Amino acid sequence: MALAYSDVTVVVDERDDLFYTRAALRAHCPEEGRITVQPTPASGSPAALAHAMLYALGKRLASGPSSPDVWLDSVNAAWLAAASWSVAAGVRHVVVTRAHLLTIRRIDQLLVWREMTGLQLTLLWQKAPRGLPPALAGVERRISSRDQLLELLAEPGPIPARPCFPPAPQAMTGSADVAVVPGQSPARPLRGTRPAAMMPGQRAHPCVGAMATAQLLQATPAVEIASEDAAALAALAHPLIAGALSVVAFTGGSLGSLRWTRDLDITGDVSAIKIHGAGHRHCRLYAVPAWARSLLAGARAHHRLAAHPPGDSVFAPVMLAEARHLRAHAERLPQLNLTALPGSILAP
Known part of the structure; x- marks a missing residue:
């Protein structure tokens, strides 16, 4: 019964x-x-x-x-x-x-x-x-x-079996008259090209979200990691820790830069993420590999379920009060060399 x-x-x-x-x-x-x-x-x-x-x-x-x-x-x-x-x-x-x-x-x-x-x-x-x-x-x-x-x-339940990822935006075509490193936002807005949603005469701010940046730039390819390392990251229980360490793994960057990563810095289809440089100069767009998309989707879901606005930092909760747990997990994955955690992330 x-x-x-x-x-x-x-x-x-x-x-x-x-x-x-x-x-x-x-x-x-x-x-x-x-x-x-x-x-x-x-x-x-x-x-x-x-x-x-x-x-x-x-x-x-x-x-x-x-x-x-x-x-x-x-x-x-x-x-x-x-x-x-x-x-x-x-x-x-x-x-x-x-x-x-x-x-x-x-x-x-x-x-x-x-x-x-x-x-x-x-x-x-x-x-x-x-x-x-x-x-x-x-x-x-x-x-x-x-x-x-x-x-x-x-019988099927009330939501899809897989996350609904909208198609990734196509790169805008246009003749930019400045040299741009693939995946890297220029210090000044590009000339001669703009996101389709912008009004004539407007210029893209270098720290607009990932969707707007993806219309202007090609994403930097992800660093390849071994399948067993990807599996170890996928097994981490906390979404923010799994998401943060996966980004460091496939970008080859540092955790310090993630302190400025916002919800709007992850594309809707979780195919690209924007990482900000110091002073928001030379911010870079990275392609998200298939194995990491579910981990970033988990981090973004955590951010939204906690009722944070899209302009807030996604990873801030684990880079401040809980930074010791982030460091401990990084040390448990020595093969990925994730232990270079700048002291600045411990500061409020």
């Missing part, structure tokens, strides 16, 4: 039939936008369910008392990270097994997270339904057969 309320479905498996658990585990397919979360109710951490969600999304938290992921022990930080990766990955349906073992507080956290992400949530309640908490007591739709359960697990 299954009960549903809005985009939340509770599958009541009073006899704890192994079929339901197996069906839920088989349904796990991140590539199709569906994940299965297996919580660890025995954990005393208030953020344990969010950690289980991150694990299902392919993220791995560093362990140990001095872990650089210790700040994800905060409930709000952990759920924001889980929501960011879910949005970036295009997850549309989450299945949680053995939900009857969760505390009321963790169920409330899960429902708040669902509201934040807007996706479909299915809970396996593997005991009598009389124990349903008030937050789940108002469900209405009932499913009485195994076939209907399988149909529920297969």
Whole structure:
């Protein structure tokens, strides 16, 4: 029997039939936008369910008392990270097994997270339904057969399985009468060429966003890194740390320059990112390699879910108060040479 309320479905498996658990585990397919979360109710951490969600999304938290992921022990930080990766990955349906073992507080956290992400949530309640908490007591739709359960697990959710990336803008054609290094913004605006959206007589400011810059310049190609290094970066649990270190890896630059990177410095399709130079001279546009697009999408989702405006720095939270965690993760990836963290990023 299954009960549903809005985009939340509770599958009541009073006899704890192994079929339901197996069906839920088989349904796990991140590539199709569906994940299965297996919580660890025995954990005393208030953020344990969010950690289980991150694990299902392919993220791995560093362990140990001095872990650089210790700040994800905060409930709000952990759920924001889980929501960011879910949005970036295009997850549309989450299945949680053995939900009857969760505390009321963790169920409330899960429902708040669902509201934040807007996706479909299915809970396996593997005991009598009389124990349903008030937050789940108002469900209405009932499913009485195994076939209907399988149909529920297969149906599409409310958002796409993959992030919707609009096409990258085509480079503007025109005769610029100054020499430009590929991917690098000039100290002065280009003459003789302008973004299509600009009025006649206007000039592009050298620190306009990445979309406008991409209409004027070709992006600098990304530095190639080994596939195992890309996988190590993709497994980092915090979206801002994963995004920041990936940018340093594929640009060959320093983390210090990321302090000025704004939401609008990442193109809509996450195909290019603009990195600012000192005094905003010689700012450079870089192509984002395929392996890093989901990581930058996660960082941007984190920025937006935290309700920051597009002109704010995306990576500022991890370059100030949490810089020690950023440094610790960089030191755990010595092959990428990411440890050159200028002292200036520690300053407010």
